[in-house]
Amino acid sequence: MSAQNYLVISALGKDRPGIVDELSKAILDIGCNIADSRMTVLGGEFAILLMVEGNWSSLARMEEAMPALERQLDLTIIVKRTEGRDRSTPSLPYVVDVVSLDHPGIVHQLANFFSTRRINIEDMATTSYAAAHTGTIMFSVHMTVGIPADIHIASLREDFMEFCDAINLDAIIEPAQR
Structure with missing residues (x-):
């Protein structure tokens, strides 16, 4: 594609088989490409975030097609133009x-720990589940963070582990395997 133009699409609706197939076909048929995506089912609802790339006119066609696509797929869809990710800060x-x-408060406590240190949370997934044998309700968080290159990793790791110990969280922080 000649110029890199992006559109973020958020869609939400009742979960059913075929939604990803139908949505991705509509994107392809308009001449766009899915550059990045996240999808999940929360309760009985399907939720997807897509970053779609294409030339200016194909993205304009995609924006124009959204009301009809919402009705056709029975989804609530929000679209927003965006730019490529700024990677100037290592x-x-x-x-x-x-x-x-x-x-209550686990996500907020973690978010506060990282934000006060200028560390960006780039991806996060949480879930609640019943522990094996006891049935105790557990909470897990998996996130990817972008640690600025000027932060001393060993000190950060030590601070994070002390923070987690103080609020009774079992945690690890390690380099992402790409």
């Missing part, structure tokens, strides 16, 4: 995994 990708007894 950062190191690290993976953070946390498990604990479920209680």
Whole structure:
């Protein structure tokens, strides 16, 4: 594709087989390409985020097609033009995994720990589940963070582990394997 133009598409609707097939076919038929995506089912709802790339006119056609696509696929769709990711500030990708007894505020506490250190959360997934044998409700967080290159990793790791110990979270932080 000649120029890199991007459109972020967010879609939400009742889960059913075939949604990804139908949505990806519509994107392809208009002449766009899915550059990045995340999809999940939350309760009975299907949710997807897509970054679609294409030339200016194909993205304009995609924007124009959204109302009809919403009706056809029975989805709520939001679209927004965007740019490619700014990679001018060097950062190191690290993976953070946390498990604990479920209680309110875990995501906020983790987000606050990283944001106060200028560390961007780039990807995150959380889930609640019943522990084997006991049935105790557990909460797990998996995230990828971008650690600025000027942060001392060993000190950050030590601070993070102390933080997690203080609020009773079992955690690891390690370089992302790409």
